[in-house]
Amino acid sequence: xxxxxxxSGNQQKFSGVMENEWKVVLKKCEKHIRIRLxxxxxxxxxxxxxxxTNPVVHYLEAxxxxxxxxxxxxxxxxxxxxxxxxxxxxxxxxxxxxxxxxKAQALKIEYxxxxxxxxxxxxxxxSKEDEETFQAQCESLKQAAAGDDELVMIYExxxxxxxxxxxxxxxxxxxxxxxxxxxxxxNKVKKSQ
Amino acid sequence: xxxxxxxxxxxxxxxxxxINYHRDDDEILAxxxxxxxxxxxxxxxxxxxxxxxxxxxTNRQRYQSAVQQLQILKEKGIEQFKAMFSYSDQAKLVPxxxxxxxxxQADEEAILEDQQMLQFLEILKNKADETGHE
Numbered sequence: 001x002x003x004x005x006x007x008s009g010n011q012q013k014f015s016g017v018m019e020n021e022w023k024v025v026l027k028k029c030e031k032h033i034r035i036r037l038x039x040x041x042x043x044x045x046x047x048x049x050x051x052x053t054n055p056v057v058h059y060l061e062a063x064x065x066x067x068x069x070x071x072x073x074x075x076x077x078x079x080x081x082x083x084x085x086x087x088x089x090x091x092x093x094x095x096x097x098x099x100x101x102x103k104a105q106a107l108k109i110e111y112x113x114x115x116x117x118x119x120x121x122x123x124x125x126x127s128k129e130d131e132e133t134f135q136a137q138c139e140s141l142k143q144a145a146a147g148d149d150e151l152v153m154i155y156e157x158x159x160x161x162x163x164x165x166x167x168x169x170x171x172x173x174x175x176x177x178x179x180x181x182x183x184x185x186x187n188k189v190k191k192s193q
Numbered sequence: 194x195x196x197x198x199x200x201x202x203x204x205x206x207x208x209x210x211x212i213n214y215h216r217d218d219d220e221i222l223a224x225x226x227x228x229x230x231x232x233x234x235x236x237x238x239x240x241x242x243x244x245x246x247x248x249x250x251t252n253r254q255r256y257q258s259a260v261q262q263l264q265i266l267k268e269k270g271i272e273q274f275k276a277m278f279s280y281s282d283q284a285k286l287v288p289x290x291x292x293x294x295x296x297x298q299a300d301e302e303a304i305l306e307d308q309q310m311l312q313f314l315e316i317l318k319n320k321a322d323e324t325g326h327e
Contacts, residue, residue, distance in 0.1 A: 001250045014244070022240060023225055024218045026233045031213045039206035060236060068243050085214070115214065119207035126199055134198035141205065159196050161204045164211045179212050186209075 007070025014068065017080055025081045026060070032085055033059045036092055040122050063087040082114055089117055119161060144188035151185050154178075259305055259314045265321070277320045289313045 033056045063084050066072040074083050126134070141158075145151035150171060157167040168178035225233060266274065275283055289310065304310045 001246060003247065003251055003254065007247070007251065019237070020218070020222055022237055023233055024221050026236050026240075027221050027225065027230060028213055028216065030232055032210060035206050035209045035213065039203060039210075057232075061239070064236070064240055065243060068240065069247060081214070115211050118210035118214070119204065121200065121203050131198065134202055138198040138201050141201070158204045158208060159201050161196075161200070161207075164208060164215070167208075175215065176217075179215070182208065182212060 002069060002071070004066075004070030004072070006073040010067060010070050010074045013074050013080075021080060025084055026064075028081055029060055029063065029084050029088060030056060033088060033092075036089070040092060059088050059091055062091060085114060086117075115163065119163070140189050141185070144185055150181060151188070154181060154185055255311060255315070256305060258318060259311050262314045262318050262321075263301060263304070266317070274317055274321070286313070286316075 037055055066087060067074055067083065072087055074080075078086065142155060145155035153171060154167060157170060162170070164175055164178065168175045171178060171181070173181070278286065304314075
């Protein structure tokens, strides 16, 4: 078992993490990976065959293992969730880059605000088949919003690439109230499929 | 430039990532309480196992390093180690140094069980490494 250079420093921070925090972090990270992989679905990079295991389990396990063993540093300013998500994002990006160019280590992207990272476009070329899938999904989204003024506004804001807080402000709601509305939109899409 | 379908979906997933990130911890815990999640439980158990394994491994490495250091102490002699420290540091560490003057097998075993002494051995090792690099 390899003990990394950040083990002692990381352990000090881990000593303050309670079981409930771990549960929340594991749950949010699991969902984060699932959404992130859908966002990056256009290549075969994250397939089970390519990674040798279930991709969600692969990234989740790798992230906490690297952090616990001190292979990656738990930065002072981040909480456990933010640090785990940053590691997961980096690993997924590196995997995409490795698949594309085999120069994974050259990839160095740092963002001040973690939520900016969520909207970084995937510049991977899309196949005709993928484009057809994207078109069908967007059409479902548009259809689901039709007839409901608030949902139409949300759809248009998504098209423009607006972030959560901005859309909530546009609708005159709190971000939490907006989250519920977005759920309504997604549920309508799911029902229509 | 018109927004492509790919961009729209990218924005949608970005938004979903953001909403997931900001979800209330209490809401998630209540959900897990009502409907346990096998994946979360499995990985929580793995986190605990890994934490214990890593702790055992660091203790093993620390112990091994202390055994080596004891060996070096015997070979070099305690006076040579004392000379690496300033007089004030030596004074602070005298009780520790004294314990090395005549070590029996039983003493050595006791030292390896003694956390304070293990720390002292680490100080000696770091000092010896520093001196070796100068």
